[in-house]
Amino acid sequence: MNDKHLTASELDLYVENELTAPARAEMEAHLATCATCRAQVAFDQEMSRALRVLPRQEPPRDLAARIDSAVQVRVAQDQLRRARMPFIFAATVFSALLLVWFGFQLAVAFQVNGTFDFVSLLTSRPDIFSTDSIDAIWALIDAVPIGEIVLTLFALFTVIVLAQQWVETIRPPSSHSGYTHAH
Numbered sequence: 001m002n003d004k005h006l007t008a009s010e011l012d013l014y015v016e017n018e019l020t021a022p023a024r025a026e027m028e029a030h031l032a033t034c035a036t037c038r039a040q041v042a043f044d045q046e047m048s049r050a051l052r053v054l055p056r057q058e059p060p061r062d063l064a065a066r067i068d069s070a071v072q073v074r075v076a077q078d079q080l081r082r083a084r085m086p087f088i089f090a091a092t093v094f095s096a097l098l099l100v101w102f103g104f105q106l107a108v109a110f111q112v113n114g115t116f117d118f119v120s121l122l123t124s125r126p127d128i129f130s131t132d133s134i135d136a137i138w139a140l141i142d143a144v145p146i147g148e149i150v151l152t153l154f155a156l157f158t159v160i161v162l163a164q165q166w167v168e169t170i171r172p173p174s175s176h177s178g179y180t181h182a183h
């Protein structure tokens with residue numbers, strides 16, 4: 001048998017150590033003289049080692065656990081969203097009321113300061129600007145209720161931001177609809 005190379009099944013049995021002692025001794029006698037078969041055995045042993053290591057690198061249980069934890073994160077996010085919903089709604093309503101109040105204050109300030117009267121005076125008599133422009137500009141700044149305008153704009157901005165959050169909270173999540181609807 002020394003002149004014949006080892007077959008694939010013989011190599012397999014040798015690498016997996018499933019040979020009887022005499023058969024093994026016979027193969028080792030050939031391997032001692034044949035570099036080609038020694039190389040083949042070395043290669044098969046390397047492959048066998050690699051295949052034994054491979055399943056441990058990606059155990060399906062780890063994958064399942066990772067999917068499960070990802071789902072749990074999603075569920076927790078949904079619960080957090082639902083828990084935040086009343087607060088965001090209350091904040092939106094409150095800031096909307098503030099906006100109405102500041103808007104009312106602004107209208108009153110326009111009335112008291114006579115802003116519109118002053119503006120209509122300026123537009124009907126543009127010569128005021130050319131003759132005494134600095135005084136006219138100061139008078140205009142005086143007539144404009146800047147504080148009320150800033151507060152109203154701030155309240156408006158707050159309402160917009162909160163309303164966007166509110167819409168974001170009540171909108172059903174689209175990316176994993178099948179899961180949440182099961183609950």
Ligand SMILES: [Zn+2]
Pocket residue numbers: 004005006030034035036037038
């Ligand atoms: Zn050989």
